Amino acid sequence: MRKLTKSPRFIRHVCALLFSTVVFSPGLRAQNGRDGLDDLKNQAPRVFIDCRRCDKDYIRTEITFVNFVRDKEECDIHVLITDQRTGADGREYTMTFMGRNEYSHIEHTLVYISQKTDTRDETRLGMVNTLRKGLFPYMVENPLMEHFSLNFYSDIEPTAVEDPWDFWVFSLSLRGSMEEEASQSESSFRGNISINRITPEWKLRLGFSGEVETDRFVVDDEEIKSSSDEKNFTGIIVKSLGKNWSVGGWFEANSSAYDNRRLELIFAPAVEFNVYPYSESTRRQLRFLYRLGYISVKYREETIYDKIYEDLLGQSFSATLEVKEPWGNVTTSLEGSHFFHDFSKNRVQLWGHISFRIFKGLSMNLHGRFERIRDQLSLAKGEASLDEILLQRKELATDYEYSISTGLSYTFGSVFSNVVNPRFGR
DSSP states (O other): OOOOOSOOHHHHHHHTTTTSEEEEOTTHHHHHTOOOHHHHHTTSOEEEEEOSSOOHHHHHHHOOSSEEBSSGGGOSEEEEEEEEEOTTSOEEEEEEEEEOGGGTTOEEEEEEEEOTTOOHHHHHHHHHHHHHHHHGGGGTTSGGGGGEEEEOOOOOOOOOOOOTTTTEEEEEEEEEEEEEOSSEEEEEEEEEEEEEEEOSSEEEEEEEEEEEEEEEEEETTEEEEEEEEEEEEEEEEEEEETTTEEEEEEEEEEEETTTTEEEEEEEEEEEEEESSOGGGTTTEEEEEEEEEEEEEEEESSOBTTSOSEEEEEEEEEEEEEEEEETTEEEEEEEEEEEETTEEEEEEEEEEEEEEEEEETTEEEEEEEEEEEEOOOTTOBSSOOOHHHHHTTOSOOOOSEEEEEEEEEEEOOSOOBOOOOOOTTOO
């Protein structure tokens, strides 16, 4: 599945050939008697691949008719590749080609979709074929154009997709681990089941996960054992309402020793508005989500509020911004929630991630999260034991939680990155 947008007229004519395979043939030099292909390569466009999920070594090996550079300030063509998960658990890669310098008038977008059943090699091959087609319009007026050939495949008649599974996708995963030494041991088991059906109009996700963990320690000839378990079922259904609106709801069933919840049931209808059309979601989103939730919970131990079970009604509102641009990307979210029976039982959460280039070669990453916590209704009565505290087996009272991390990276030297040498690994 491919699409092309924002192209000048001559690019649209060129891209009409995209059913063909673009082949760069250095061997043509001998056929037409032209020497100096290496000199022509110096005139090839400089390309910067801006991608987090790409095999860049494979791209440089397979696409040899351009010069790859490692800094966007040195490029003639900036290729921004963003991705998101599809309903079939594959990935949709959106490739935005942005020309600079003499190619500034050329900008277009192609999409490549991989399937969950594709191997990594099939995925990277599909991405490279799409990259070749996206780079081809930039080569039309380049001297290297004489060294290209085109293989045309006949058109395929448009047909509707006949899916015997009706877009249902099932996934099952199991994981177990065990580690032991003379004075301690640890074992854990985790299982996950997911059922999804995603179409342009509807989104349905069902998932169950469970985990059991056991630890054993020997201290002064005394054996200490500790265990925890957690189970979760989540269901979400969403109906598309035009380009910017969605409506749906959540259903959850939870059980957690850490949170002192024997059984918690949550039902929460919701509505969401995206300032930008959902079709632009790989590049930018500004979503506002409102949820009204009913909660019925039975606790394992009596809480500090003298409750064994209770029914609650609450609401939450969140604003989420996601932007991916050539200069970097920003993701941040602010959410507030409270219970209706006592407005003082509330929570505010703010988190964000920023990655941007300060100037040529210098990049900065910043990640932070802060929560103001006033809604710990499930706290069990009594003091937590030392092993429960150290092993994090029981939730402790707190009124805030935060984390922050940052980093800088600086690269200098040769800007070219055409060469791949896999010897001795990386």
